[in-house]
Amino acid sequence: MNQMVHLAMTASQPRERLLAAALEQAMHGGIADMSLRELARAIGTSHRMLLYHFGSREGLLTAVAFAVEEAQRAEVAQLVAVDARRLWQHFSDPLLWPAERLFFELYGQALVGRPGTEEFLSNAIEPWVSAIAPAISREAGLDERTARLEARLAVAVTRGLLLDLLATGDRQGVTEVFERYVRYAESGYRPDAHQPGQS
Amino acid sequence: MNQMVHLAMTASQPRERLLAAALEQAMHGGIADMSLRELARAIGTSHRMLLYHFGSREGLLTAVAFAVEEAQRAEVAQLVAVDARRLWQHFSDPLLWPAERLFFELYGQALVGRPGTEEFLSNAIEPWVSAIAPAISREAGLDERTARLEARLAVAVTRGLLLDLLATGDRQGVTEVFERYVRYAESGYRPDAHQPGQS
């Protein structure tokens, strides 16, 4: 998700610059309930410019949601073959908390049908599963179907624990819980470590 | 969470009646970005009444968040000593999806600091852990500290999978993933089933 931060530094066209600034603002204190004027003031422009470059308020929100979603995908793309513990170290880094707050804010808005966020839901699960399933399959020697189940569980655990982390701030405690899950998964990969499932 | 539905039927005082109606509305299509007048129209009253009975818009939102949170706690209270699979059957029931969408909507809003939702975060984790840890401790013979770690993981898995479920609607697929987690946990309770952790 830290591509977003990077993105904020490489922007030439005004629209890109505004989008990057809006994204940065979105990560600090939310964006969904800001007015165009509030947002414009916060990022040093006028609401006129936001409308000029994004057409409408919804166009702006859509663009932001899309950018977040794109940053996500970029993040996923480079996750292949990394180890679970390092992954958690990465995602639980306080530097990423603002981006993750924004992610869950948009997720929540999308769940209640806010316009411009539909794409969010359809890309919330599958791309992540597809991104990490191959690594699991390769490293644990699981068939594709099982690896996808494992990947889906890993995504859920990570998100659930991130919700915990963002609510409590207790990085150490949550990390300990994550470590427990990883040991389960590792032992589960060796099918003799627990009773084999017939599902 | 289905206490909320129940709550909607037992309301005599006008404030309670309005709150129940607002809650019901909140579960169908969100509430955070509705105006008082929109909401009033949707639940068959006037924005004047909402202000009269809740003092302000924020008072209303706070009351709704509090009610959701209270319903949560009520739900938690009767979770003791229930089995994980039954728990998942319960939470994944499509009847509860609206309530869960509302839960995640409020969670997201609380994460970005929306006023009136602070209580949400402070009660998002600990009460749940405290509610189910004793059952885990008892049934698996774990010391309290370990049982709380397990409980925290269980809460995270459930929420992560609910996010998946609400985004995809794929109840069967997500249930299968949950089943995988349950088997991990069950084997983990027997400490010889995986290498013992020294954390």
Place this chain on the structure above:
DNA sequence: CCACTCATGTACCACTTGGTACATGAACCA
């Protein structure tokens, strides 16, 4: 019957909202 409280409706307030009209400036190309 009167006084009082609770609930509700009507009308209004100042302010903000998303969006538009229009002028202006800067850059570039003829």
Place this chain on the structure above:
DNA sequence: TGGTTCATGTACCAAGTGGTACATGAGTGG
């Protein structure tokens, strides 16, 4: 130089916002 395009600022609009003032019932206890 003049025309054209992109970016931006100023001013405005109708509509909607949260909130308030005030009148009016409905019910209740004296």
